[in-house]
Amino acid sequence: MATPYNHKEIEKKWRDNWAANPVNVNDGKKPKYYCLDMFPYPSGSGLHVGHWRGYVISDVWSRYKILNGYYVIHPMGWDAFGLPAENYAIKMGVHPSKSTAENVANIKKQINDIAAVYDWDLEVNTTDPEFYKWTQWIFVKMFKAGLAYEKEMPINWCPSCKTGLANEEVVDGKCERCGSDVTKKNLRQWMLKITKYADRLLNDLDKLDWPEKVKKMQTDWIGKSYGAEIDFEVEGNDKTVKVYTTRPDTLYGATFMVLAPEHEMAKELATDDKKAEVEDYIYKASMKSSVDRLQDKEKTGVFTGSYAINPINGAKVPIWLSDYVLADYGTGAIMCVPAHDDRDFEFAKKFNIPIIQVISKDGKENPDLTQAYTEPGIMINSGEFSGMDSNKAKAEVPDILQSRGIGKKTVNYKLRDWVFSRQRYWGEPIPIVHCDKCGAVPVPEEELPLTLPEVEAYQPTGTGESPLKDITEWVNTTCPCCGAPAKRETNTMPQWAGSSWYFLRYVDNKNDKELVSKQKAHDLLPVDMYIGGVEHAVLHLLYSRFYTKFLYDIGVVDFDEPFTKLFNQGMITGKNGIKMSKSKGNVVSPDDLVNGYGCDSLRLYELFVGPPELDSEWDEKGIDGVYRFLNRIWNVVMDCKDKDIEATKEMINLRHKLIFTISTRLENFSLNTVISGFMEFTNKFVAMVKEKGGIDKETLKTIAILLAPFAPHMGEELWQQLGGEGSVFAQSWPQYDENLMKDDEVEIAVQINGKTKATLSIGADEAKDSVIAKAKEVIADKLTGNVVKEIYVPGRIVNIVMK
RNA sequence: GCGGAGUUGCUGGAAUUGGCAGACAGGCAUGACUAAGGAUCAUGUGUCUUAGCGACGUGAGGGUUCAAGUCCCUUACUCCGCACCA
Numbered sequence: 001m002a003t004p005y006n007h008k009e010i011e012k013k014w015r016d017n018w019a020a021n022p023v024n025v026n027d028g029k030k031p032k033y034y035c036l037d038m039f040p041y042p043s044g045s046g047l048h049v050g051h052w053r054g055y056v057i058s059d060v061w062s063r064y065k066i067l068n069g070y071y072v073i074h075p076m077g078w079d080a081f082g083l084p085a086e087n088y089a090i091k092m093g094v095h096p097s098k099s100t101a102e103n104v105a106n107i108k109k110q111i112n113d114i115a116a117v118y119d120w121d122l123e124v125n126t127t128d129p130e131f132y133k134w135t136q137w138i139f140v141k142m143f144k145a146g147l148a149y150e151k152e153m154p155i156n157w158c159p160s161c162k163t164g165l166a167n168e169e170v171v172d173g174k175c176e177r178c179g180s181d182v183t184k185k186n187l188r189q190w191m192l193k194i195t196k197y198a199d200r201l202l203n204d205l206d207k208l209d210w211p212e213k214v215k216k217m218q219t220d221w222i223g224k225s226y227g228a229e230i231d232f233e234v235e236g237n238d239k240t241v242k243v244y245t246t247r248p249d250t251l252y253g254a255t256f257m258v259l260a261p262e263h264e265m266a267k268e269l270a271t272d273d274k275k276a277e278v279e280d281y282i283y284k285a286s287m288k289s290s291v292d293r294l295q296d297k298e299k300t301g302v303f304t305g306s307y308a309i310n311p312i313n314g315a316k317v318p319i320w321l322s323d324y325v326l327a328d329y330g331t332g333a334i335m336c337v338p339a340h341d342d343r344d345f346e347f348a349k350k351f352n353i354p355i356i357q358v359i360s361k362d363g364k365e366n367p368d369l370t371q372a373y374t375e376p377g378i379m380i381n382s383g384e385f386s387g388m389d390s391n392k393a394k395a396e397v398p399d400i401l402q403s404r405g406i407g408k409k410t411v412n413y414k415l416r417d418w419v420f421s422r423q424r425y426w427g428e429p430i431p432i433v434h435c436d437k438c439g440a441v442p443v444p445e446e447e448l449p450l451t452l453p454e455v456e457a458y459q460p461t462g463t464g465e466s467p468l469k470d471i472t473e474w475v476n477t478t479c480p481c482c483g484a485p486a487k488r489e490t491n492t493m494p495q496w497a498g499s500s501w502y503f504l505r506y507v508d509n510k511n512d513k514e515l516v517s518k519q520k521a522h523d524l525l526p527v528d529m530y531i532g533g534v535e536h537a538v539l540h541l542l543y544s545r546f547y548t549k550f551l552y553d554i555g556v557v558d559f560d561e562p563f564t565k566l567f568n569q570g571m572i573t574g575k576n577g578i579k580m581s582k583s584k585g586n587v588v589s590p591d592d593l594v595n596g597y598g599c600d601s602l603r604l605y606e607l608f609v610g611p612p613e614l615d616s617e618w619d620e621k622g623i624d625g626v627y628r629f630l631n632r633i634w635n636v637v638m639d640c641k642d643k644d645i646e647a648t649k650e651m652i653n654l655r656h657k658l659i660f661t662i663s664t665r666l667e668n669f670s671l672n673t674v675i676s677g678f679m680e681f682t683n684k685f686v687a688m689v690k691e692k693g694g695i696d697k698e699t700l701k702t703i704a705i706l707l708a709p710f711a712p713h714m715g716e717e718l719w720q721q722l723g724g725e726g727s728v729f730a731q732s733w734p735q736y737d738e739n740l741m742k743d744d745e746v747e748i749a750v751q752i753n754g755k756t757k758a759t760l761s762i763g764a765d766e767a768k769d770s771v772i773a774k775a776k777e778v779i780a781d782k783l784t785g786n787v788v789k790e791i792y793v794p795g796r797i798v799n800i801v802m803k
Numbered sequence: 804g805c806g807g808a809g810u811u812g813c814u815g816g817a818a819u820u821g822g823c824a825g826a827c828a829g830g831c832a833u834g835a836c837u838a839a840g841g842a843u844c845a846u847g848u849g850u851c852u853u854a855g856c857g858a859c860g861u862g863a864g865g866g867u868u869c870a871a872g873u874c875c876c877u878u879a880c881u882c883c884g885c886a887c888c889a
Contacts, residue, residue: 172886213807213884220806220885227889245889258889299887324887334889342804343887414888537884577882596841608828610816614808615882619815624841625828631843664819673817676827683827749823754870756823757856781856791869797822801869 005634007598011713015115023729024062024117026071032524033070035062036506036563038532038540039079039499042103044088047110048580049588049618050572053606057569057671058531059116060607063709064666066117067733073524074117075506077124078104081132082495083161083177086426090459096426097454100127113594114603115712122506126428126498131505133449134515135497136431138547140442141554143432147193148420150440155419157185162460163422164189166494168221168539176539187464190421190430190491194546198222198413200560201545210566211613217537223414228398229331230407232257232308234269235316241265241308244330247337248407249390249397251312252382253358254335255348258301258320261285262327269319271305278302278321285323299324299347310335311406313383322347330412338372345372358382359390418543420494425458425467427492435479435486444480452492466490499540500547503527503562514556521557530563533571541566567669570615572606577617588618600711601627607671607710629679630714633703636685637718640694647696652740654684655699659736662706675710697722702734750775751799757782760798768792776800 089096160180227246270278281302301322338348431443468490479486552560574586604626610616708715719728775798789801
């Protein structure tokens, strides 16, 4: 009886061996491949089987690249600043520096159980001053480039986290982290001018090998639209109101105008008799939270009493205020064409405002529109434009208007500048000094890092002030510019600050002179494959692109997109597709499974549960299947390794088919079918051992190499047992030969009218006539009608069409 | 409301992109073996059936085709993203 598969022994053996003899080293000759996992936050609850999946996928890919002769950069580190870490610390009553360090140690241990080829020499941690020195350095560079600026404005405020939030962090009017309703708060903020990069962020999406879904989400988030700004004179005085519209072609149909309640002219446009009503409306709108504003489906509004003049036809249009118009998009004012816009239509109906149709399906006016007509058609009631095709009008009218001095073509974006300051303790201090005389002055680059002071009381104040405010010995300083007494900025950076550029630092993490050396940046960057969940589609992934473009502009790196290829793995959920969480009590820890079945089994099962890009429900029972599979392979190899079987044609054929199957499926990232394919072939090998008494060594060695990226310990052990030299990962990925994969005989289906009636074995290269003749023989008794057509799909099917 | 993805046995899923639907697993059933400790092996497992080498079958309904899970139209449901962006 051969030795049974003992995962504990084997895994321990190879873990120790790899520690002493790393399998992935940069010899300076191999081409590089950078395979990166999204930056984990060292959470207090540790890893669950869902986290595992992403790391297994990236490790399989990394090991596959190693076997293809690459030096693979496969680093890991910790996104340890920010709200979640601080909230956890507050909850546990420990200082965040302490809890963060503990969590990192714990998760690192768990990650080591995956047996991934992480290069821990490259490890980074955002809370390390040697790291955040460069996070601050980038901010200073941005400040000097005019991209970081201060502004007092109403921002998203989370009353539970007690801090301001970026637009990207507000989901359905709620805080992305804690789910509390987000309110508005007027605060002085540090902003990053990401809008300056809007066009590049949009256009360069074309360069990226990313899931279309993510590109679409970024495109929509940037939200570029083409339109025109048109000035409407206010009747009876010399004021004008500028509106933004994407449909200047419908100008003849504009029957009213709406301003956001926050619009700077809102109050002054109110006529005396309307003043009280208008001010009341403005006040009420200001009290609404963003959630209320989203949920109020019914339109509200107030007439200002003023009228504007439609510049195309001199018509008098009433000016209204309504909160369905956003103050910070376009000009904060719109012209309303109720006949062709659903929102304007609803508003006009509610307040009895006239509706003028200017596009019609058949060129005729519909006297009783029950809803806005938003389809293309023929222009009507539009003076000189009447009779034009509306699509043509949409394309040409803006130019016509512009040439006549009515309006100016313009573009708009939904993307807003990035609210970059947080009123919290656990983040990078913003390296700015406020001087009465010199204003905001950056901390000199040579004085960085500006370290976060150690304090006892780090709880958020809730007032909009940072807890750092009270540390007077830290706050009080002198102006780097004039030397006068000055105060430090007390806001900190958001969690995203470190994660927006960390991937650059991995390749040169000990450099104390530069963020990354030019040489290393050129040789080792950018990231070739980035693997992580889809939840960062408009947060981290947009911010990182912005940072990279900025660093490209100032000459730090020589590429302007950080992640060439992106793969989003699906989530592993609990029963009924419920997201794993501590509060739901459905978290499955990998620890027991690793212990019971071994790392290799869990790795395989993580892949086998389903297509890697889709969500999968975790069903623990299934792991028995892959465990049995590993046992079968083990038994086949142990059984045959000393037998010296000569390779038959059949064995060679099967070997090449196996290489083909595993390689093509792996290249397509169809990792679940790689495993099922491996199982299928293994079953054939088992049968072959039974029939032929064994399998040749070359085939067995091929199995060991092909299995190694997925089950690395098993791969190494089999390789060694088979007498292979060195590590299995020092071998090269086997190549298949299509000629050797060919079968002499193939089985095809014989159909009558598309229904399979029999199967037939034929020679692989047999001619059509011969195949059809044989097929007819097989189903002779069923050929009772007139044969009208005979179809042969080579190697697949014969279909006899009968009447 | 708009946009995207999806719906296949008891369960997870497969199907070389229009060519034998249900691979591979899990589960279950029957049997073998058992000094068994998360065993292993064999066989079976879509539905109906008058038990045949028959008929039906990929959310529902229609269509194209010699041939449809796959293409087209209509429709239902599920999940995800955006959500008054003029």
